[in-house]
Amino acid sequence: xxxxxxxxxxxxxxxxxxxxxxxxxxxxxxxxxxxxxxxxxxxxxxxxxxxxxxxxxxxxxxxxxxxxxxxxxxxxxxxxxxxxxxxxxxxxxxxxxxxxxxxxxxxxxxxxxxxxxxxxxxxxxxxxxxxxxxxxxxxxxxxxxxxxxxxxxxxxxxxxxxxxxxxxxxxxxxxxxxxxxxxxxxxxxxxxxxxxxxxxxxxxxxxxxxxxxxxxxxxxxxxxxxxxxxxxxxxxxxxxxxxxxxxxxxxxxxxxxxxxxxxxxxxxxxxxxxxxxxxxxxxx
Numbered sequence: 001x002x003x004x005x006x007x008x009x010x011x012x013x014x015x016x017x018x019x020x021x022x023x024x025x026x027x028x029x030x031x032x033x034x035x036x037x038x039x040x041x042x043x044x045x046x047x048x049x050x051x052x053x054x055x056x057x058x059x060x061x062x063x064x065x066x067x068x069x070x071x072x073x074x075x076x077x078x079x080x081x082x083x084x085x086x087x088x089x090x091x092x093x094x095x096x097x098x099x100x101x102x103x104x105x106x107x108x109x110x111x112x113x114x115x116x117x118x119x120x121x122x123x124x125x126x127x128x129x130x131x132x133x134x135x136x137x138x139x140x141x142x143x144x145x146x147x148x149x150x151x152x153x154x155x156x157x158x159x160x161x162x163x164x165x166x167x168x169x170x171x172x173x174x175x176x177x178x179x180x181x182x183x184x185x186x187x188x189x190x191x192x193x194x195x196x197x198x199x200x201x202x203x204x205x206x207x208x209x210x211x212x213x214x215x216x217x218x219x220x221x222x223x224x225x226x227x228x229x230x231x232x233x234x235x236x237x238x239x240x241x242x243x244x245x246x247x248x249x250x251x252x253x254x255x256x257x258x259x260x261x262x263x264x265x266x267x268x269x270x271x272x273x274x275x276x277x278x279x280x281x282x283x284x
Contacts, residue, residue: 005072007080007140009074010142010183010236012139013139014135015051015136015137017037017055017067017133018132019035019124019132020128021060021124021127023060025126030126031124031126032060032126033058033122033123034056034059035056035114035116036057036111037054038054038056038109038111039051039052039053039107039108039136040054040108041082041108043081044079044080045082047077049070051068051069052068053066053067078142082138082139083141084136089101089134091116093130093132094131095130096118097119098132100116102120102134113134117129140183141182141183142182143186143270144182144271145179145181146179148162148176149175149278151174151175151280152173153166153173154171154173154245162278163279164281166280166281166282167283168282168283169247170247171248172248173243173245174193174244176191177241177242178267179238180236180238184236186271187232188230188232188270189230189231189234189240190229190231190269191229191231192266192267194265197249199247200246200249201244202245202246202247203222204222205244206220206221206222206223206224206243207220207242207243208220208231209243210240210241225246228266258281258282259279260278261277261280263275263277264276264277
């Protein structure tokens with residue numbers, strides 16, 4: 001255990017918080033009463049964060065003590081979500097209350113969770129027998145994803161590329177890809193193509209390939225070049241490919257020119273959206 005920890009996305013870490021009543025056993029009021037513990041920890045951290053625990057008692061002096069730990073991310077700008085692992089908070093003590101599962105909602109509330117020694121009643125007698133610690137687990141999630149856009153002339157032997165040379169009237173096959181590269185699941189992922197004026201979507205040309213289709217392309221309803229398609233949920237490393245055709249329109253091309261489209265494809269998730277570029281050499 002350490003008071004400084006470099007966290008790793010996708011890993012589960014264990015926190016341990018010690019407590020000890022060091023009053024003299026024969027002193028009046030040596031039993032601490034109303035003992036509660038609360039933890040303050042952010043949901044999302046950027047770079048680093050310092051969660052801390054506060055231990056309070058109705059009759060102790062001082063009434064509250066606290067300590068903390070520093071969690072360090074991969075870089076000063078990296079973000080990560082800290083998720084309490086359900087039902088992981090436990091009391092470890094020398095009395096008969098040892099092993100009691102504690103309420104995680106109370107632990108992270110401002111009021112805190114009640115501790116104890118022989119009973120979870122807030123009473124901690126002095127001495128080593130009733131010294132103990134609370135443990136809980138938290139998972140480090142780092143949502144992230146990628147979206148790419150590639151294209152080639154339909155039925156050509158050319159490889160898919162993000163730079164394509166086209167002529168007026170050409171049919172171009174476009175392939176979009178989304179992949180969850182983070183450590184948490186994404187739901188309701190929207191994949192959309194944003195076509196420039198010089199391109200028209202070919203009705204009925206969309207197909208999809210993912211784990212549900214065993215990697216084979218199957219027909220997909222139109223909409224990818226309109227409001228987009230809801231591709232559903234993706235666990236970490238899950239992905240989907242969508243391909244469709246567009247035609248190159250002559251009325252938007254007056255001479256040979258490069259058309260750079262920085263936002264040709266867009267993937268929208270609960271963690272925001274990302275866009276993928278495409279560049280075309282338009283030859284009239």
